[in-house]
Amino acid sequence: MKLISIVFSFKNEEKSLRELVNRTVKIFTETNNYNYELIFVNDNSADNSEKILISLQENYPITIINMSRTFGGAPCFMAGFKQAKGDAIVYMDSDLQDPPEAIPELYNKALE
Numbered sequence: 001m002k003l004i005s006i007v008f009s010f011k012n013e014e015k016s017l018r019e020l021v022n023r024t025v026k027i028f029t030e031t032n033n034y035n036y037e038l039i040f041v042n043d044n045s046a047d048n049s050e051k052i053l054i055s056l057q058e059n060y061p062i063t064i065i066n067m068s069r070t071f072g073g074a075p076c077f078m079a080g081f082k083q084a085k086g087d088a089i090v091y092m093d094s095d096l097q098d099p100p101e102a103i104p105e106l107y108n109k110a111l112e
Contacts, residue, residue, distance in 0.1 A: 005086030009076035010094035
């Protein structure tokens, strides 16, 4: 079974992280076609985002990378890519602007 790495960068996203993780995990549990890992890159958040992710690690394959200061999007997703172990990597922001439900379609398009 293929492993898909989902890389999310975030900064102060405590309001969306639980929903993001639940929706993302639902995709993989419903299809049951792929293994997955969730990599969250923390761009120096000042809210409870990291605490929320730590609590979610108890039930889900979540890796947290904490940047030493604010770097912005590109360095964060590159840090996530470096950590990823998947056969494919999908990058998304954590604000739910792009729906995680698009992940299977993105992956299938990449296979074409």
